[in-house]
Amino acid sequence: MTDFRQTMRILRWLIPCIALLVLIVGPTSAAHARSVAQQGSSISLTARAGFDGYYKDAMWIPVRVTLANDGPDVEATLRVTAPRATSGEIVYTRPISLPSQSRKEVFLYVSPEGFTTGLKVSLVSGRDVIASASTRLSQAAPGDLIYGVIAASPSAFNILSQVDPVGGQGYVADLTVADLPPIAQAWKSLDVLVISDSDTGVLTPEQRQAVAGWVTGGGRLIVSGGPGWQKTTAGIANLLPLHVTGTLTISSLDDLVTYTRGSDRIDGSAIVAVGGPVVGSSVALAASQGGTPLIVTRNAGFGQVAFLAFDPALAPLRNWDGAEGLYRNLLSAARPRPGWAGGFRNWYSASEALNAIPGLELPNALQLCGFMAVYVLIVGPANFLVLHRMKRRELAWISIPAIIVVFSGLAYLGGYQLRGTQATLHRLAVVQVWPDSDRAQVDMLVGLFSPRRTEYDLEIGGESLTRPLPSDNNGSVNAGGATLEQEGVTRVNNLRAEIGAVESFVAQGQISAPRFDAALTLNVQGNLATLDGKVTNQSNLKLTDAVLLAPGVVQRLGDVAPGQVVVVNMSFSGRAVPAAQGNQTLVLPAGSAANPAGGSTSYYNGYDTTIDDVLGSTTYYGDRKLYRKYSLLSALIDQYSGAGRGSGVFLVGWTEAAPLRAEILNRAFRPVDATVYIVELHPQVVVSAGKVLIPPGLMSWSVIDPGQQGSVTPYDIYAYQGHFSIRFAPSQPIDFKRVNSLTLHLAAYGATGTATGLEVDLWDYRKGEWIEQQKLTWGNITIAEPERFVGPNGEIQVQVGNPSSLNSISIEAVDFTLVVDR
Numbered sequence: 001m002t003d004f005r006q007t008m009r010i011l012r013w014l015i016p017c018i019a020l021l022v023l024i025v026g027p028t029s030a031a032h033a034r035s036v037a038q039q040g041s042s043i044s045l046t047a048r049a050g051f052d053g054y055y056k057d058a059m060w061i062p063v064r065v066t067l068a069n070d071g072p073d074v075e076a077t078l079r080v081t082a083p084r085a086t087s088g089e090i091v092y093t094r095p096i097s098l099p100s101q102s103r104k105e106v107f108l109y110v111s112p113e114g115f116t117t118g119l120k121v122s123l124v125s126g127r128d129v130i131a132s133a134s135t136r137l138s139q140a141a142p143g144d145l146i147y148g149v150i151a152a153s154p155s156a157f158n159i160l161s162q163v164d165p166v167g168g169q170g171y172v173a174d175l176t177v178a179d180l181p182p183i184a185q186a187w188k189s190l191d192v193l194v195i196s197d198s199d200t201g202v203l204t205p206e207q208r209q210a211v212a213g214w215v216t217g218g219g220r221l222i223v224s225g226g227p228g229w230q231k232t233t234a235g236i237a238n239l240l241p242l243h244v245t246g247t248l249t250i251s252s253l254d255d256l257v258t259y260t261r262g263s264d265r266i267d268g269s270a271i272v273a274v275g276g277p278v279v280g281s282s283v284a285l286a287a288s289q290g291g292t293p294l295i296v297t298r299n300a301g302f303g304q305v306a307f308l309a310f311d312p313a314l315a316p317l318r319n320w321d322g323a324e325g326l327y328r329n330l331l332s333a334a335r336p337r338p339g340w341a342g343g344f345r346n347w348y349s350a351s352e353a354l355n356a357i358p359g360l361e362l363p364n365a366l367q368l369c370g371f372m373a374v375y376v377l378i379v380g381p382a383n384f385l386v387l388h389r390m391k392r393r394e395l396a397w398i399s400i401p402a403i404i405v406v407f408s409g410l411a412y413l414g415g416y417q418l419r420g421t422q423a424t425l426h427r428l429a430v431v432q433v434w435p436d437s438d439r440a441q442v443d444m445l446v447g448l449f450s451p452r453r454t455e456y457d458l459e460i461g462g463e464s465l466t467r468p469l470p471s472d473n474n475g476s477v478n479a480g481g482a483t484l485e486q487e488g489v490t491r492v493n494n495l496r497a498e499i500g501a502v503e504s505f506v507a508q509g510q511i512s513a514p515r516f517d518a519a520l521t522l523n524v525q526g527n528l529a530t531l532d533g534k535v536t537n538q539s540n541l542k543l544t545d546a547v548l549l550a551p552g553v554v555q556r557l558g559d560v561a562p563g564q565v566v567v568v569n570m571s572f573s574g575r576a577v578p579a580a581q582g583n584q585t586l587v588l589p590a591g592s593a594a595n596p597a598g599g600s601t602s603y604y605n606g607y608d609t610t611i612d613d614v615l616g617s618t619t620y621y622g623d624r625k626l627y628r629k630y631s632l633l634s635a636l637i638d639q640y641s642g643a644g645r646g647s648g649v650f651l652v653g654w655t656e657a658a659p660l661r662a663e664i665l666n667r668a669f670r671p672v673d674a675t676v677y678i679v680e681l682h683p684q685v686v687v688s689a690g691k692v693l694i695p696p697g698l699m700s701w702s703v704i705d706p707g708q709q710g711s712v713t714p715y716d717i718y719a720y721q722g723h724f725s726i727r728f729a730p731s732q733p734i735d736f737k738r739v740n741s742l743t744l745h746l747a748a749y750g751a752t753g754t755a756t757g758l759e760v761d762l763w764d765y766r767k768g769e770w771i772e773q774q775k776l777t778w779g780n781i782t783i784a785e786p787e788r789f790v791g792p793n794g795e796i797q798v799q800v801g802n803p804s805s806l807n808s809i810s811i812e813a814v815d816f817t818l819v820v821d822r
Contacts, residue, residue: 042071043098047121049135052173054146055112056189057139058085058470060508062181063108065121067131069098076125078108085113090467091483096123105178108486109186111467115139143168146189148175151196152228156313160194163327182206184213184439185465185508192331196224196313201234208235209439213510215239216301216437218341220331225273226311241283241298242307244275248292253316256294259287260325268316272309286330295330301434301441302337306330336579338645339608340430340636340678343443344506347470353631354447354504356624357426357672371411379403422670423456424449426502427658428632429675433513435682440513444675445469445632446505446662450497456667458492462660464509466490491665511659514539516651520568520683522732529572529698531683535651536565543653543677547614550649551577551731552697554613560653572697575715576728576815578608578644579700608644610637614652614676629654632676647700647731651679685732691740692822694794696815699728704797714815718808719758723801728816730794736820742786742796743819744773747812751778757804760814762789763797770799794818 050061063080078094092110110119116139122132140146147160147170154174164170173190181187182204193211203211215221221239223232229244237244253266274292277283286295286306297306310317317323344350379400387393429444446466448458460466468482485491490507497503520533531550537543537560546557546566553570560566611633612618620630637644658673706712708722744762746755755778761770766788773781783789790796796816802809 042069043074043123043131044068045121045123045131045133047119047133047135048179049110049119050137050173051146051148051179051190052175053136053138054140054171054173054189055137056142056144056146057115058111058113059188060109060111060186060465061189062179062183062186063110063119063121063135064105064179064181065108065133066103066105067096067098067123068103069100071100073100074098074125074130076123076130078106079122079124080108080110080119082110082112082119083114083116085470093483093485094487095485107181107183107186109181109183109465111465111470112137113470138171140171140189141168145170145191146173147171148173148190148193149196150175150177150198151194151313152198153196153313153318156318157194157196159323160192160327162324163331177202177207180207180210182210183463183465184210184217184510186210187214187219188217190214190219192220192222194222194224195232195236196311197226197228197232199231199234200236201231203235211236212239212300212437213439213441215303215305216434216439217441218302218337220303221305222330223305223307224311224313225307225309226314227271228311229273239298239300239305240307241278241296241305242273242275242293242309243278244273246274247271248274250289250292253289253294253310255289256287256326257322259295260322260329264321266316266320266322270310270314270316273307274309297330299436301437302341336646336648338648338650339610339638340432343430343441343508344445344635345638346635349631350445350469350506350635351504353428353628353635354426354445355502356628356631357424357447357449357502358625358628375403375407379407421451422668423451423497423664425662425664425669425671427660427662427671427673428628429659429673430632430636431511431514431659431675431677433516433677433679435516435518435680438513439510440659442507442509442511442659443636444507444658444660444662445635446507448495448497448503448505448664450499450501450503453499454497454667456492456495456497457665458495458503458505458662459489459665460505460507460660460662461489462507462509462511464490464507464660466492466505466507469504469506507660507662509660514541514677514679516679516681518651518681518683520649520681522683522685524686524692524694524698524732524734529695531568531570531572531649533568533683534565535568535681537562541653541655541677543651543655545616546651546653547616548649548651549610549613549645551645551647551700556616557651557653572695574697575813576696576699576701577646577731578713579646579702579729608637608639610644611639628674629676632674649681649683651677651681653677685734690822692734692736692820694730694734694818694820696728696745696817698731699816699818700731701726701728701815703727705799715811715813717811719800719802719811720808721802721805723759723799725797725799726814728796728798730818734794734820734822736794736822738821739787739790740819740821742783742789743817744781744783744798745813745815745817746776746778746781747814748778748810749812753777757802757807758809758811759801759803761799761801763799764788765791790818794820 046066047063049063055061065078075097078096080092082090092108094108116137118137119135120132123130143165145165149157149172151157158172161170161172223240227247233240233244249269249271251269253270257265272292283296283298285293286297288294294309297304312323383399387395426447426449427444429442432441446460448456482492495503515538517536517538520531523530540562542562543560546560548555548557548568550570552574555570557566614633615629620627655675656673657675659675701714703712704725704727707724709720709724712724714726755776758776760773760776762773764771800814
């Protein structure tokens with residue numbers, strides 16, 4: 001009875017309290033709901049993702065969001081969720097203020113992993129969604145080409161969808177100037193941008209810098225002239241290879257037909273933009289008509305800018321059937337790019353590099369064995385002897401547990417000291433520098449090592465975009481998710497880290513380029529080729545363990561201090577080197593000068609020694625610091641792709657400072673940094689008059705057709721039944737009047753006499769067919785009528801075959817020595 005009365009008293013007190021709470025909270029919640037509903041009804045939101053919806057896996061893409069507010073002031077957050085390849089998701093956010101009667105246009109940047117058909121963009125306040133919109137996405141494969149077109153008549157450029165790369169497709173994205181993001185890294189999915197008869201003067205300073213940064217990173221920009229040249233070039237004149245001063249009407253475009261290697265004539269006159277070439281830039285005249293430039297190109301970094309003096313969207317070129325050939329020839333002349341040009345490609349190696357934090361090594365085996373030996377001695381014999389002398393052996397029930405507790409505590413304290421008391425921020429970066437650009441490309445790994453379970457606020461600044469490391473195929477790298485706030489900098493708030501865990505991120509962007517001046521000369525005289533000159537460090541960087549890389553050779557420089565002048569002296573000899581690949585290899589008509597036998601150069605090309613040359617070692621696993629450098633370079637360079645450094649000349653060195661700001665805001669931390677700078681150098685090529693010998697060491701090679709062989713190189717290969725084809729070309733362009741001689745080198749280990757069972761064909765540039773070489777012997781073979789087998793750029797095509805299904809043929813080398821008259 002007493003319990004019942006007590007319960008009733010509690011209920012009489014509780015019921016009025018609940019009623020009062022309902023009266024207070026109910027109207028407040030209803031008012032909040034009405035407020036959110038009113039805000040939602042007064043706000044409009046539209047979004048456009050990617051480049052007309054096209055994107056590429058794990059690459060940054062822009063999401064352009066347009067907002068309008070006709071109601072009261074709103075403080076909210078934009079939110080986009082992107083999927084990961086394995087599991088989890090990444091949430092990208094941006095705080096935004098919308099005053100009453102305002103309209104804003106902002107960009108968010110996302111990196112979808114795997115296949116997705118769209119993204120949802122939401123404007124949220126707390127847990128409430130004020131407005132939302134969905135965007136469509138279409139995934140393009142890594143080998144596809146995405147063409148962006150900004151034009152008054154975009155339909156005139158639909159032909160680009162037929163200009164497809166080897167093993168891929170071409171997609172045309174209809175864009176406006178407003179679609180161009182102001183951060184260069186967000187352009188990575190876009191391969192080519194065409195601007196025709198559109199006003200680029202409205203580009204913001206940030207957009208103009210982003211265009212320039214995208215080009216230097218490998219983008220291809222095509223700008224048309226014609227009568228609308230002034231507005232088309234207004235915002236990008238500094239990127240063009242031509243200083244345009246006016247227009248001229250020409251009555252014939254026959255030379256343009258010749259450039260396209262087509263037979264479709266162009267009837268009618270055309271208005272073309274005219275001017276003078278940019279001084280001090282690598283400008284090339286691709287086509288002209290009676291001395292008037294029609295197509296002029298300029299290399300910038302790993303990319304290229306092409307200026308068409310005419311407008312392809314206007315008569316008489318609008319309906320010209322040769323347009324496809326025009327774009328194919330223009331885009332096939334991609335500038336060779338070293339294997340590291342695309343940034344990080346091996347995320348497993350990137351994770352390994354971040355995990356190899358100096359100063360956090362585990363105890364070595366001797367230390368662990370010593371600790372265990374002391375423990376066993378004390379808990380066993382020593383404990384027994386002491387208790388025996390005391391004649392209190394029954395105390396072992398107490399002493400043994402006590403010893404175990406003490407040693408367990410020592411082990412825990414030792415482990416705690418190994419982890420340290422502060423978080424470690426491990427920052428590893430690669431900076432690529434070009435002599436013709438004031439911007440340098442940065443790819444930086446950031447690893448946060450936590451000695452205990454806690455939460456961190458991480459901030460990464462600079463002109464960059466940040467995300468967690470992409471998930472690998474097994475989901476073993478950052479398989480979870482994260483929330484990233486983008487507002488000038490990238491913040492990761494309340495990042496929860498476990499004990500001993502490394503939370504890994506990658507930041508990609510650009511910085512002002514450090515300056516390195518090079519006065520280098522590649523001298524080709526007779527049968528000798530040397531690289532001589534000086535390189536001056538005009539930056540404030542001290543490079544350590546610096547090397548100079550050239551085709552097939554390396555010169556170790558040691559430390560290079562600010563202001564220091566390095567003397568260069570290198571000789572070229574030995575084997576040909578793998579050719580660096582262009583951004584995309586396009587299919588050209590078979591028999592054309594650029595690709596006589598058809599095919600492509602996108603096949604496996606064998607082992608590359610660039611990492612070994614940079615580190616000066618082939619043994620990496622015994623030294624943690626060296627292994628960290630090796631893993632960083634392995635994340636950048638595939639040693640087995642054969643792309644390597646090609647025919648380029650590069651200065652490579654290390655610093656212990658991060659190029660981008662990255663820090664933990666809410667806790668003390670220990671920074672550990674390492675950055676490798678890769679500086680491209682452009683030597684001046686000087687070729688003597690008279691006879692010039694071009695040995696294999698001054699040539700680069702690429703695979704045209706691997707046949708049934710799988711992996712193919714011209715060196716140290718077993719040729720099985722079938723054939724393979726390889727193209728050789730001078731590493732540096734050399735003008736010549738005629739071919740003097742051509743020598744084929746066939747070598748097998750210890751073999752002499754007749755090359756039994758081996759078939760070798762050379763491509764005949766006159767007839768456009770393979771010509772079998774008779775009476776093959778191991779050694780040096782002088783080729784009769786050599787001018788038939790040497791292309792206009794010094795190219796040589798060779799096809800090696802083995803008709804037998806019973807035996808393979810061991811080939812040590814197949815290459816050439818070319819002698820030309822200048």
